[in-house]
Amino acid sequence: MIIDKPIVNPDGLYNQKQAAKALHVDRHTIARYEADGSIKFRIRKAGKAKVTTGAEIIKCWQGMYVIK
Secondary structure: OOOOOOOOOOOOOOOOOHHHHHHHOOOOHHHHHHOOOOOOOOEEOOOEEEEEEHHHHHHHHHHHHHOO
């Protein structure tokens, strides 16, 4: 995971591969983060793909790097 805040649109939708790229981790790591509740995905009606928002990506990153 990167130390710098990911550059994503908070209102944008990202699939698992795009979320992994934004956080500089493997797609399997994103699946693990989803399983432990660090990031939330939802199923899109169109195409039935899992997507998350940029705000969730930033929230996940902040959970890993708590800024005090």
